[in-house]
Amino acid sequence: MTSSLVPEKPIQVSPSLASTIGLEEATMLSILDDLAQHRQSQWREGYQWLEIDQTGVAKHMPFWNDYDVQRISRSLRDKGILLLASAPYSSSRVLQFAFNERQQSAAKAAPAPRTHNVVTPGASLIPPNWQPSDETLTRIAQHNIPEAFVREQLPEFVTYWxxxxxxxxxxxxxxxxxxxRKWREHETFLGSRDQESGIGAHWRPSHDALEVLITHANINRAFVEDAIPEFVLYWQERGDKSRTWNSKFIQHVRRQWARFTSALAHDTEPTRLPENWQPGKDVDDILRLANIDADFAQQLLPEFILFWRDSNQLHTSWNTKFLQHVKYHWAKRHALTPYSLSPQANAHAGQQPPGSTSRTRDRSISEQLTDRSWAY
Known part of the structure; x- marks a missing residue:
């Protein structure tokens, strides 16, 4: 009984062969073996050579693109299973191959004449050890093609011709x-393949993204810089890929800035930190937007209260002070930015520098926004 779910002849793949050479390689080998039994071939030096054009490949291997066909056929060649006489498939769109099994009787019965051996005046066959001249390499370099790429293509070029x-x-x-031609195809392939990529540890927003935030959105540069490491850490841990990291960063900073400026909108009289003080909801929202763990912030709260109660200092916004304290320790914990041991940085981190008797002066909103010592 034939199932309606299998509308055409299935591909038979040997499980033991697949476990030995790989599933894709075993699948291609099965297809090529089937084609060899039904197509006209040519015998050369004891090998049965067949040629499949782009139409044939698309018909019998529709589940692979050009680069897959090239990759898998190369793998079969490297494993000593196939012989390839065609240029890489991605450029030639022709697969000319032979199974690496010499058959002397067939070779004697049907010796294949050399084809395409058209000799023109001044022309010659390519030597087995042919190398491009310095002039040729110079002309190639004018196209900004890496020498390593050129050397990589040389063996196949000589073999094919x-x-x-x-x-x-x-x-x-x-x-x-x-x-x-191959370099242009290579660049096109890399461009389509690498459209989406993960965010690197040293990622920074582009100049255009910074200009949008700092110049057009009037967001403080220090605030933007402080948002970079936490943004990178968050997306590295998620492992996502994207083509629009700059756009994501712009949205991320704008949301944080809106919350931050809203929290600082009320510049009241300086007060001492209450004994039972708790950060406001705005702090929780800003930390969430910065992708900083809420439990981590809560663990820092007792130390924060103890230090500032003992220091007996006055501040206009304890929410802002706590936010700076948490961000400093979050960056330090994950080694996001190099932090200094300056008295200012230690004071913002909740540590009184040794021998210090001076008191921290209250600062305006502008000074708070431009102060980055807590991030180090």
Missing amino acids: RESGESHRSWGSKFLQQIV
């Missing part, structure tokens, strides 16, 4: 054309 048996007047020009 020796197998084809064709003669050319200038192998340097031929090589130049092929390298330029």
Whole structure:
């Protein structure tokens, strides 16, 4: 009984072969073996050579793109299972292959003549040890193509043209054309593949993103800089990929800034920290927007209260002071930014510097926004 869920002939893959050479390799090998039994082939030096064009590949391997076909066929070649005479599939769109099994009887019965061996005046076959001249390499370098990429393509270039048996007047020009074409395809492939990427440990917003926040949104530069490490840490831990890290950062900073300026909108008379003081809801909202764990902030609260009660100092906004205290220790805990041991930084962290008898003066909202010592 044939199931309606299988509308066409299935691909048979040997489980033991798949476990040995890989599932993709075993699948391609099964397809090529089936095609070899139904297609006209050509015998050369005891090997049965077949050629499949782009239409045939798309018909029999529709689940792989051009780069998959190139990658898997190369893997079979590297494992010694296939012989490849065609240029990389992504550039040639032709798969010319032979199973690495020499059959002397078939070779004698049907010797294959060399094809495409058209000799023109001044032309020659490519030598087995051919190398591009310095002039050719200089012309390639003018296209900003890395030398490592050029050297990587050289063996396949020589192998392909020796197998084809064709003669050319200038192998340097031929090589130049092929390298330029393949480099453009390589860049296109990398561009499409790397559109989405994870955020690196040293990521920074672009110049345009900073200009949007600082110049157009009038957000304090120090506030923007302080938001970078916590933003990077949050998205690194999530492991997400994105094409729009700058846009995400702009939204992140704008939300934090709105909460922060709202919390500082009331500049009241300085007061001593109450014994039973608790941070306001605005602090919780800002910490949440900064992706700082609420439990971590709560663990710092007793130490914060004890220090500032003992110091007997007055401040206009204990919410802001606690927010700075938490952000400092969060950055220090995760080694997000190099922190100094300056008296100002220690004081903001809730530690009185040794031998210090001076009192911290109350500062205006502007001074609070521009003070970054707590972040170090």
